[in-house]
Amino acid sequence: MPQRKPTRSRKPPTKPRKSASQARSRLTVDALLEATARILVKEGYDRASTNKIAMTAGVSIGSLYQYFPSKEALVSAVVDRHTREMAGEVREALDRMASWPVETAARALIAAMIEAHRVAPQLHRILEEQVPRVGRLENIKALDREIHAAVRAYLATHANEHRADDHDLAAFVCVTAVEALTHAAVLQRPELLSRERAGMFIDEVTRLIVGYLQPKR
Amino acid sequence: MPQRKPTRSRKPPTKPRKSASQARSRLTVDALLEATARILVKEGYDRASTNKIAMTAGVSIGSLYQYFPSKEALVSAVVDRHTREMAGEVREALDRMASWPVETAARALIAAMIEAHRVAPQLHRILEEQVPRVGRLENIKALDREIHAAVRAYLATHANEHRADDHDLAAFVCVTAVEALTHAAVLQRPELLSRERAGMFIDEVTRLIVGYLQPKR
DNA sequence: CAATAATGTGAGCGATCGCTTACATTGTCT
DNA sequence: AGACAATGTAAGCGATCGCTCACATTATTG
Numbered sequence: 001m002p003q004r005k006p007t008r009s010r011k012p013p014t015k016p017r018k019s020a021s022q023a024r025s026r027l028t029v030d031a032l033l034e035a036t037a038r039i040l041v042k043e044g045y046d047r048a049s050t051n052k053i054a055m056t057a058g059v060s061i062g063s064l065y066q067y068f069p070s071k072e073a074l075v076s077a078v079v080d081r082h083t084r085e086m087a088g089e090v091r092e093a094l095d096r097m098a099s100w101p102v103e104t105a106a107r108a109l110i111a112a113m114i115e116a117h118r119v120a121p122q123l124h125r126i127l128e129e130q131v132p133r134v135g136r137l138e139n140i141k142a143l144d145r146e147i148h149a150a151v152r153a154y155l156a157t158h159a160n161e162h163r164a165d166d167h168d169l170a171a172f173v174c175v176t177a178v179e180a181l182t183h184a185a186v187l188q189r190p191e192l193l194s195r196e197r198a199g200m201f202i203d204e205v206t207r208l209i210v211g212y213l214q215p216k217r
Numbered sequence: 218m219p220q221r222k223p224t225r226s227r228k229p230p231t232k233p234r235k236s237a238s239q240a241r242s243r244l245t246v247d248a249l250l251e252a253t254a255r256i257l258v259k260e261g262y263d264r265a266s267t268n269k270i271a272m273t274a275g276v277s278i279g280s281l282y283q284y285f286p287s288k289e290a291l292v293s294a295v296v297d298r299h300t301r302e303m304a305g306e307v308r309e310a311l312d313r314m315a316s317w318p319v320e321t322a323a324r325a326l327i328a329a330m331i332e333a334h335r336v337a338p339q340l341h342r343i344l345e346e347q348v349p350r351v352g353r354l355e356n357i358k359a360l361d362r363e364i365h366a367a368v369r370a371y372l373a374t375h376a377n378e379h380r381a382d383d384h385d386l387a388a389f390v391c392v393t394a395v396e397a398l399t400h401a402a403v404l405q406r407p408e409l410l411s412r413e414r415a416g417m418f419i420d421e422v423t424r425l426i427v428g429y430l431q432p433k434r
Numbered sequence: 435c436a437a438t439a440a441t442g443t444g445a446g447c448g449a450t451c452g453c454t455t456a457c458a459t460t461g462t463c464t
Numbered sequence: 465a466g467a468c469a470a471t472g473t474a475a476g477c478g479a480t481c482g483c484t485c486a487c488a489t490t491a492t493t494g
Contacts, residue, residue, distance in 0.1 A: 022461070025471060046263035050452060060473040065453065129346040172406065173398060173421055180397030181390060189389065204390055211428030239491070242441060267482060277443040282483065435494100442489070450481070459472070464465100 029067050031057040036078050041122045045075070045130040076139075079127055083139045086116040086124070090143070094150040102161050105154065106174075106209040111202050113182045114193065121186040148175050155213075162213035174209055181205050246284050248274040253295050258339045262292070262347040296344050300356040303333040303341070307360070311367040319378050322371065323391075323426040328419050330399045331410060338403040365392045372430075379430035391426055398422050 035057035039048040050071050054061040068074035093112030097105035117124060128140055152171040155164060164170035185192045185201060192201045252274035256265040267288050271278040285291035310329030314322035334341060345357055369388035372381060381387035402409045402418060409418045 022470065024460080028471080046451095049450075051450090061453080062455085062474070063472055066471075069453095071452065169409070169418075169421060172401070172409075173425060176398050176401045177394040177425065180401075181393050184389070184393045184397075192386070201386075204386060208390060208394065208425065208429040211431065212425040214428065239440065241490080245441080263481095266480075268480090278483080279444065279485080280442050283441075288482065438491105438493080440489100440491070443487080445485095447484080448482100451479080452477105454477080455475095457473080459470100461470070462468090464467090 025067075028057075028059050028063055031059060032064055032067065032074065033078055033081060036074055037082070037120070037123050040075070040078065040126050044126065050074070075131060078123075079131060079139050082120060082123055082127060083143055085119050087143050087146075089116045090147060094147065098154060098157070102158060102213055103206065103210050105158075106213075107202060107206045109151075110178055110182070110205050110209070113178060114185070114198070114202065117182050117186045118193075125183075125187060144175070144179070147179075148172065151175055161215065163215050164213060170213070173212065177208060178205060181208075242284075245274075245276050245280055248276060249281055249284065249291065250295055250298060253291055254299070254337070254340050257292070257295065257343050261343065267291070292348060295340075296348060296356050299337060299340055299344060300360055302336050304360050304363075306333045307364060311364065315371060315374070319375060319430055320423065320427050322375075323430075324419060324423045326368075327395055327399070327422050327426070330395060331402070331415070331419065334399050334403045335410075342400075342404060361392070361396070364396075365389065368392055378432065380432050381430060387430070390429065394425060395422060398425075 032053065035053050036048065039053050039056055043052075050064055051061050053074070054064045057064075064074070068077065089112050090109075093108050097108045100108065124140075131140075148171050151174055152167050155162065155167040155170055159167075162170075182205075191197065249270065252270050253265065256270050256273055260269075267281055268278055270291070271281045274281075281291070285294065307326075307329050310325050314325045317325065341357075348357075365388050368391055369384050372379065372384040372387055376384075379387075399422075408414065
């Protein structure tokens with residue numbers, strides 16, 4: 001940790017830099033978040049140096065540290081923004097489907113999750129895979145838990161429409177499977193989600209869930 | 218890149234270090250692989266410095282670079298070893314199930330994949346999540362593709378026992394779902410795989426797959 | 435017992451990292 | 465206009481990284 005001699009500073013210049021209040025600084029923050037997302041995707045977490053991020057954003061490294069006290073805080077802000085962008089659509093679907101029959105509800109949730117993943121699939125992958133180990137940046141997992149809880153509640157309410165006894169286990173199976181299939185399709189089989197075929201894929205995943213939950217066979 | 222002045226080396230001492238031939242060196246290599254796996258799990262890929270790995274293995278940093286030309290090569294060797302350890306059980310199951318009916322076959326494969334993941338779950342996660350971006354260390358994904366191909370072949374052979382038209386798509390759905398559930402259970406819900414409950418979980422996942430593939434409803 | 439190959443050692447190089455700090459520029463207010 | 469707050473700049477510090485190299489030690493061979 002370097003020195004801290006006050007030299008002949010007229011005063012402590014101001015309060016120790018905080019959040020943006022003028023329009024110019026909001027632009028700076030936005031540019032930083034955007035550049036962070038871009039570089040995270042292109043380079044991965046550890047190769048995304050703060051110097052490189054600042055350069056890409058077109059701002060100085062000093063400005064970066066005026067708004068984000070650490071690299072972790074910067075990435076955390078990106079996680080927040082991304083999670084917020086994804087959550088909206090899924091939450092709406094969860095609300096709507098609460099009173100729908102199993103097949104319709106499943107289809108709606110699956111379609112919403114696919115749509116949510118389209119926002120920024122590669123960023124989503126990097127954040128999910130590389131960020132958790134850094135610290136308590138578990139905003140994404142929080143959304144997952146929210147979905148899980150909602151599905152568990154749905155299964156409890158509609159207990160007479162399916163065969164699952166252990167609603168928690170069944171919700172785990174459904175959410176994990178749908179999430180994984182959505183993820184894998186977006187990242188490994190994007191052709192499955194093309195305009196013409198997306199419906200087919202949604203049908204297929206719906207069949208998986210409905211077949212699993214159906215009352216009898 | 219530092220200098221390379223020959224000074225008064227009696228000769229180029231030997232061939233530029235290669236693979237192990239004496240027993241002692243095999244111990245060194247094993248210790249390095251073991252330490253690499255341990256530190257990868259504890260620290261993640263980028264925090265696993267070669268210096269730290271060498272220290273943990275109880276050998277000098279120089280010895281590390283006698284057997285592995287780079288950090289990437291070292292990690293690659295760990296990936297190879299881990300993949301080989303996981304692949305055996307799964308391959309056996311794939312062979313055996315080839316002539317079995319859908320439900321039995323599904324159950325066998327699911328059980329084998331869970332068992333394979335028990336070998337070194339945390340290492341598996343790190344390798345899967347952090348290593349791919351480094352380079353062509355895709356040995357794990359190669360195993361995934363092998364499983365996918367075998368399941369697709371199975372579905373083609375047993376076409377009259379299930380309702381899937383697109384065998385490739387169905388294999389994608391089945392393998393992705395089973396892999397994700399196995400993964401998630403091992404890492405997030407280890408209690409599901411305890412001695413008493415593992416059977417229940419296998420039943421549940423089997424029901425998911427069978428319900429998806431069943432001929433009629 | 436040499437002599438030589440195989441194996442092991444660790445100080446330290448150049449690069450890069452996250453981050454600090456001394457200072458310059460721009461905006462706001464009276 | 466002047467004063468001061470808000471915002472922006474970039475050189476560079478200390479730490480750590482992957483990796484090299486000159487050399488020491490141990491095993492094998494004749």
